[in-house]
C-alpha cells in the first residue's frame with residue numbers, strides 16, 4: 001500500500017481549489033437510482049469513495065459514463081440487480097445509501113450489513129426503523145438487510161440520535177412514497193440540504209431541509225437533471241488548518257463560506273487573520289504559533305466531528321492547554337496514539353482529550369487509521385521536525401483528492417511512495 005513521506009518545516013503559502021464534497025456526492029449518486037432518466041453530476045471529486053460508488057451503481061446495472069473532467073452521467077433505467085455485496089459495503093459504508101432509493105423505486109433492496117468501523121459501532125437501526133415505519137418489510141439475515149415494499153407510505157418519524165445518512169436514506173425513500181413524510185430531529189448538515197435541492201431539481205417536493213424538520217410530499221416519478229455537487233467544507237477546513245499549523249497563508253477557492261463559519265471562527269481564536277470573499281477564504285497566520293482552542297463536536301451547525309482530528313493536531317503544537325471533546329462517535333481518537341509517537345502531550349479520558357501544546361512534534365513512522373485521522377497525521381507531519389512516514393494512506397485517498405499535489409503546490413515537502 002502507498003505511503004506518504006513528509007518533511008516538516010515548510011510554511012504553506014498560496015491558493016488551493018476545493019473539490020466537490022465526498023459526503024454530498026455519495027448520496028447524490030445513490031439518488032440517481034430514483035429515475036429512469038439521465039442524471040449528469042458535475043464537480044465530482046476525484047476520490048476512491050467515488051470509484052467505489054461507481055462500482056456499487058454499476059453492480060445494480062446503472063449505466064455510468066464519464067463525460068469530461070469531474071462530470072459523470074448516470075442512467076438507472078435498466079437495473080439488473082438490487083443487491084449490494086459485503087465486499088462493496090465493507091469498502092464503503094455509505095453503500096447503505098442505496099437502500100432507500102432501491103426500495104422506493106424497485107420495491108426491493110438487499111444490502112450487506114455494514115459492520116462497525118474504527119471510529120465506532122455505527123449501527124443503521126434508525127435507517128431500518130424509518131423504512132419499517134413507512135411500511136417496508138425488512139429482515140436482517142445472513143449478514144444482509146433484505147427490504148421489500150409495494151409502495152412506501154409517508155408517515156411521521158423522529159430520529160434519535162441525529163443521523164446524517166439516516167436522514168438522507170429516509171428522504172430518498174420518501175420522495176416516491178404515497179403521501180407526506182415528516183422527518184423529525186433531522187440532520188441539518190449542508191450535504192443534506194444539497195441532496196434535498198438535487199431531489200427537488202429532479203421533481204421531488206422536499207421542504208425544510210437545513211432545519212430539524214423535513215417534509216417530503218411523495219410524487220409518482222422523478223426526472224433527469226444536471227447538477228453540480230456542493231463544495232467540500234471538510235477538505236476546505238483541512239487546508240485552512242494546514243495554513244494555521246504551519247504559520248502560513250492559504251486561500252481556499254470555490255467554497256461555500258457559510259458552511260465554514262464555525263471553522264473560521266475557531267481559526268480566528270487560534271490567532272489567524274481571516275479574510276472572507278464571496279466563494280473563498282484566506283487564512284493568514286503570519287508566522288505565529290497557534291493559540292489553543294477548545295473543541296466539542298456535535299451535529300451541524302456545531303463543530304463537525306470530521307474536523308476534530310485536524311484541530312487536535314493544531315492544538316498539539318499550540319502555546320498552551322486545550323480540551324477536545326468528541327460527542328458524535330464513541331471511538332474517534334485513533335489518531336492520539338499516533339500523535340504520541342510524534343511526541344505530542346495528550347491525555348485521553350473517554351471522549352475527552354486534554355492537550356498540552358508542545359514546541360515541536362518529531363517525525364516518526366505513523367499509521368493513518370481512518371480518513372480524518374489520516375488528515376491529522378498529515379497536518380502534524382507538516383510541522384514536525386524531520387521526516388514522517390505515514391502508512392495506510394488509502395484512507396486519505398477516500399476523501400482527499402490529489403493531496404500530495406495540492407499540498408506540494410502550497411510548498412509542502414511531500415512525496416507518495418508507491419507500494
Ligand code: EPU
Pocket residue numbers: 022023024026094120121122123124125126127160161162163164165166305306328329330371372399
Ligand atoms: N447512529 C445510530 N443509529 C443509526 C445511525 C446512526 O445510533 O441508525 C449513531 C452513530 O453511531 C453515531 C451518530 O448516530 O454515533 C451519528 O452518526 P451518523 O449516522 O450521522 O453518521 P453517518 O451518517 O454514518 C456521516 C458522514 C460521516 C460523518 C457523520 C457525522 C457520510 C457518507 N458520512 O456519517 O463522515 O462523520 O455523518 O457528521 O456522509 C467522514 O467523512 O470522515 C465521515 C466519517
